[in-house]
Amino acid sequence: MTVPIAYLGVILIWSTTPLGVKWSGEEVGFLFGVTARMVIGTVLTLVLLRYLRMRLVWHRKAIQSYLAASLGIYGAMILVYAGAQYIPSSMIAILFGLSPLTIGIMAALFLGENSLTPMRIFGIVFGISGLVVIFSGRVHLGDEAQLGIFLVTASTLLHSISAVLLKRVQAGLPAMVVNGGGLLIASVLYLLTWLIVDGSWPTEIPPRAGYSILYLGIVATLVGFSLYFYLIHHLEARQVALIPMITPVTAMLLGHLLNNEIISTEMIIGTAMISFGLMCYQWGHMLKRRLV
Template sequence: MPVGTAYLATIFIWSTTALGIRWSVDETGFLFGIASRMVLALVLTWLVCLVMRIRVGFDKLSLQTYFAAGFLQFVSMMLTYWGAQFIPSGLIAVLYGTGPIWTGLFASWWLSERFTRRKLIGLLMGVAGLVVIHHSSVLVSGQAWFAVMAVLVGAVTQAVSTVWIKRIGAPIDPFATTAGLLTLVVPLYLIAWWLFGQGWPASLSPRTLLAIGYMSSVASVIGFSLFFYLLKHLQAGKVALIQLITPVTAMLLGQMLNHEPVDPVVWAGTGLILLGLAIHQYAGLRMGLNRMLS
């Protein structure tokens, strides 16, 4: 698959992920929503690997990759799904939109990528945007404040995972990576569901079933694999640049499909974050525009 096609497909999937998470926890509780998603994704990914005859290795380098991708993804997803119960899907996407900033910061430590003054300014503007959002009237309850912090920590954890996978640099097929990490962490999701005592839901609406099915197949099997494919072919910072676009598209989808009110202060904070990301990724944006115009 061409890298450009994979990039556009990832933008679409990431734009819809926050709404899918929100819909999958509205009726079921966050543990059932995430556990069912990952179990189905595990089955589907192994089926893809069997049909396409993709070998899933369990050598030392592969296991390091599965751990870096899987365990940190488990922490990130648990925090995000819990937070999704209390805040709008658009806000989840905005918080994950800070990913390029954290990715750039960790890449400067682990991958020796330069963290320039411009990137520092972008980081500070992104933090300022978060502060503005935190003071929005949307966040009127204590649970919402904790939810924002949980999702933000989830975004930071995802950035650590991205840089760690890039640092390992294992030549593994993207579907094999997805199958390996899910094999490693699905038991953790099931144990968490069992420990915290959330039972099987009495009933599931068509919307919830659709959301869980979409998150299992498209967001997990295809989305994870595309993400690992892009990491193999692009710098970690360029992959994280996708999150410059998805906060706005996700907020618009939340408004149109889930009737989520968006406070003007949240839009102002989002604008600050996006401006900070644009400054942070200025060189990459300029290079991309030059290629498009040439």
């Protein structure tokens, strides 16, 4: 495995995941779609852990890490799947592109990190302004778009809280182990939620929904995770941070080409503003030094 192939793989997986999320709930319900995906991903992850001779540990710090991870896997993802019913798949990628900004804010507030420099604050404000622009165009997306945007934005916040809590716990566990423990807890919660709210097996699973569930369970959950941590190990953080700036654009194009999603002017402008805000947040200090 080479770094360029892994990098391209993560971009492709992250770009196609929002569309897979939307398709996986068609006619079977979003709860069945996300539950099936996570159960498949959990089983495969546990099998991989066994193959790699890695095991889940259950001391206090480990359990705290698993719970923190499950907050993102269960809490954040269930909101994404719920919101995907009301907004285009490209909008999901755009809103999740804000996660580096929200993680930065929460890390400064709850971890005491001295990360909110004037340039980073400017990037955060500019990125959030892009979100406001997207909100202003909700009329183009239908009456329920505001609910969908709210759910996915809340999901982004939960994802950020999960990341900050994981950093705060500092259990020192391999990432694959933390993912396996988080998936195991989240899968139990998904199964309970599905049984209580729905509990009925679909009479028919359309091919597109079925293939999307398999794709998300195998590729997005298992392969995507492995490639991402491979990049974290081999590249600098600023190089990996480019990915959330690329995927909203590619996800928007894929949604338009494969799902006939409308790309509004507000979405284009808002996406550009969010990407520019992320650039200022990640590399604004370098630009400032050159100008000075």
